[in-house]
Amino acid sequence: MKSLKEYIQQAEDTKTAIGHFNISDSVGFWAVVNAAQKLNLPVIIGVSEGERDFIGVKQVKALVETLKQTDMPIFLNADHTYSVERVEEVVNTGFDACIIDGSDKSFEENIKLTKEAVIKAKKINPNILIEGELGFIGKSSAMWDEIPEGADSTLTKPEKAEEFVKQTNIDLFAPSVGNIHGMAKNFNVNYEKLDIERIKVIRKIAGVPLVLHGGSGIKDDEFKQAITAGISVIHINTEMRVAYKQALQKSFSENPDETTPYKFLRPAVIAIQAVVEKRLILFNNL
Numbered sequence: 001m002k003s004l005k006e007y008i009q010q011a012e013d014t015k016t017a018i019g020h021f022n023i024s025d026s027v028g029f030w031a032v033v034n035a036a037q038k039l040n041l042p043v044i045i046g047v048s049e050g051e052r053d054f055i056g057v058k059q060v061k062a063l064v065e066t067l068k069q070t071d072m073p074i075f076l077n078a079d080h081t082y083s084v085e086r087v088e089e090v091v092n093t094g095f096d097a098c099i100i101d102g103s104d105k106s107f108e109e110n111i112k113l114t115k116e117a118v119i120k121a122k123k124i125n126p127n128i129l130i131e132g133e134l135g136f137i138g139k140s141s142a143m144w145d146e147i148p149e150g151a152d153s154t155l156t157k158p159e160k161a162e163e164f165v166k167q168t169n170i171d172l173f174a175p176s177v178g179n180i181h182g183m184a185k186n187f188n189v190n191y192e193k194l195d196i197e198r199i200k201v202i203r204k205i206a207g208v209p210l211v212l213h214g215g216s217g218i219k220d221d222e223f224k225q226a227i228t229a230g231i232s233v234i235h236i237n238t239e240m241r242v243a244y245k246q247a248l249q250k251s252f253s254e255n256p257d258e259t260t261p262y263k264f265l266r267p268a269v270i271a272i273q274a275v276v277e278k279r280l281i282l283f284n285n286l
């Protein structure tokens, strides 16, 4: 089986993007796996610190490992990780990739933290992919009423991106290019306008593949342009959470007496899977 690095290279070459989907339980897990299997595509399963504490760090690794034995290209990423200790924990557990997130720190502090994470992670596993982040993209995968404060003033500057990548030796880079975590409650308002030109310049000057966070709520044609401009991994989370919650609410309102989890949860798996499939089809030009 090809490595994640090779799949990312392949995505760059074919102007497609690998979907990164967050989960926090077996409902999300099966939704992502079913979608990937159905479309026969590589995917990345992401777990933030909170998500992996809920499902279990070793447990989520064990779940993904069962698929590797069947040769399914499903990879595991430790999404937003805020300390070197927690980076080391996932590298030791056998994750394929990890994001060290120092984006709320000063430029110098972010470099220092990211550099240390890269050195310590590669010492444990030279093949792990470490992603760094520069520029504001917000923290919460929630629904917001208006654009989060500071979102427009902190887009990543290309020359800063170049210096950041050089100094830290990261494998993947997450820029701020108009993307924001979470999504607007009013779907008709286009809060997230991607700066396509900035993506092009950053990809060229930074020299490593780019990851787009906060994909929920971005319009289809903007995704297409972003992929062509140099994005090769796209994170989706909030849309899946919304689908999960709405399916559960419907499930309970239609069957208020149902007490069997695998019965009232099944519609949630199906609803999340539909979101994942839709995104995978778009990202892979299917």
Ligand SMILES: [Zn+2]
Binding pocket: 079, 080, 181, 213, 214, 235
């Ligand atoms: Zn993110």
